[in-house]
Amino acid sequence: MKKIYDLIIIGAGPAGITAAIYAARKKMDILVITKDIGGQASWSGDIQNYTGYQFISGPELAIKFEEHMRKFNFEIKENEEVKELTSRNKNLFIKTDKDNYQTKTVIVASGKRSRELGVTGERKFRNKGLTYCATCDGPLFSGRDVAVIGGGNSALDAALQLIKIANHIYIINFTDNLTGDRIMQKKIRVDNKVSIFNNSRVKEILGDSFVQAIKIEEDKEEKILDVQGIFVEIGLIPNSDFAVDLEKNERKEIVVNQRNETNIPGVFAAGDVTNVPEKQIIIAAGEGAKAVLSAFRYLSTRK
Amino acid sequence: MSKKIKVYGVPGCPFCKKTKEFLKNKGLNFEDIDVAADHDLAKEMIKKSGQMSVPVIEIDGKIVIGFDKKKIENLLGS
Numbered sequence: 001m002k003k004i005y006d007l008i009i010i011g012a013g014p015a016g017i018t019a020a021i022y023a024a025r026k027k028m029d030i031l032v033i034t035k036d037i038g039g040q041a042s043w044s045g046d047i048q049n050y051t052g053y054q055f056i057s058g059p060e061l062a063i064k065f066e067e068h069m070r071k072f073n074f075e076i077k078e079n080e081e082v083k084e085l086t087s088r089n090k091n092l093f094i095k096t097d098k099d100n101y102q103t104k105t106v107i108v109a110s111g112k113r114s115r116e117l118g119v120t121g122e123r124k125f126r127n128k129g130l131t132y133c134a135t136c137d138g139p140l141f142s143g144r145d146v147a148v149i150g151g152g153n154s155a156l157d158a159a160l161q162l163i164k165i166a167n168h169i170y171i172i173n174f175t176d177n178l179t180g181d182r183i184m185q186k187k188i189r190v191d192n193k194v195s196i197f198n199n200s201r202v203k204e205i206l207g208d209s210f211v212q213a214i215k216i217e218e219d220k221e222e223k224i225l226d227v228q229g230i231f232v233e234i235g236l237i238p239n240s241d242f243a244v245d246l247e248k249n250e251r252k253e254i255v256v257n258q259r260n261e262t263n264i265p266g267v268f269a270a271g272d273v274t275n276v277p278e279k280q281i282i283i284a285a286g287e288g289a290k291a292v293l294s295a296f297r298y299l300s301t302r303k
Numbered sequence: 304m305s306k307k308i309k310v311y312g313v314p315g316c317p318f319c320k321k322t323k324e325f326l327k328n329k330g331l332n333f334e335d336i337d338v339a340a341d342h343d344l345a346k347e348m349i350k351k352s353g354q355m356s357v358p359v360i361e362i363d364g365k366i367v368i369g370f371d372k373k374k375i376e377n378l379l380g381s
Binding site for chain 2: 038042043044045057058059060062063078079127128129131133135136137138139140142143165209210229
């Protein structure tokens with residue numbers, strides 16, 4: 001007979017870690033299952049609005065979260081991905097890529113990931129010229145021609161970083177105008193290292209062992225641009241695919257109420273994977289705390 | 304018998320920072336290579352790892368791509 005946990009937390013970003021700390025202090029019997037520790041906080045740049053820290057980098061804050069979490073003695077399954085979450089006779093069942101678990105309550109805090117283009121060549125050339133992190137991999141493209149896909153803030157931010165590094169930057173934007181911050185737009189428009197393709201979509205990534213070109217369609221006309229780097233910045237999507245029975249909104253975010261309850265009794269959700277407005281580290285952390293207090297209350301009334 | 308460790312990274316990269324923190328916390332010495340500052344070292348890294356993302360960690364000639372804690376620990380432990 002398999003052990004039945006009080007609570008399983010899926011994800012260890014700011015929401016999951018905070019939930020775990022609260023749960024451990026309440027002496028709940030918990031398990032954390034996660035692909036990585038720190039979540040999107042690990043990818044953040046400089047943070048100047050997390051209370052108590054006037055200035056801290058994303059990775060440093062994520063390390064502090066992790067240290068705090070590891071002060072307690074609960075089990076953490078790292079590098080493990082949840083594939084299925086089901087509810088049966090008041091108990092919840094989790095299937096991962098490695099094992100099966102049973103629990104009385106669950107907090108889904110699995111966050112968001114970069115949206116993919118979904119075109120031929122994207123998987124093949126991932127990390128071979130195609131990347132989702134300009135801050136990380138941008139400097140490797142010094143003096144090269146590159147394409148930034150997207151027209152929002154993260155795309156413009158990537159383009160501005162690349163202006164200092166790359167030879168020429170093509171911005172491939174799906175809509176008829178850039179949507180990012182006006183100040184950034186202005187800086188980009190006056191720079192002759194940048195060409196903007198509006199009303200354009202990516203058709204295919206081309207190359208041998210590394211990226212050599214990108215095929216785009218601009219106003220129904222196909223073009224091939226020679227580039228060695230491609231930076232995909234088309235937003236984020238929630239890691240909510242495994243939670244098939246949970247109610248979601250049109251953005252695939254899990255719908256929660258003020259108490260972080262989902263439509264399934266015993267299943268709570270917190271942080272960027274949910275429909276809570278404003279995606280911020282401090283908000284995700286607070287939501288994690290709320291979710292675990294709700295789960296605790298649920299457990300104490302449940303028979 | 305300490306192992307020879309190199310970390311190829313760039314200054315702003317979160318997981319480069321995490322990797323270096325991780326090694327420091329274990330009290331290990333490593334060569335900190337900034338591939339943004341040196342084009343030839345960037346080429347060396349791409350050649351060794353067959354890809355273009357950072358960080359790349361080299362432990363006694365063996366390559367780990369990205370901050371893969373398990374792999375790094377395995378290589379350090381053996």
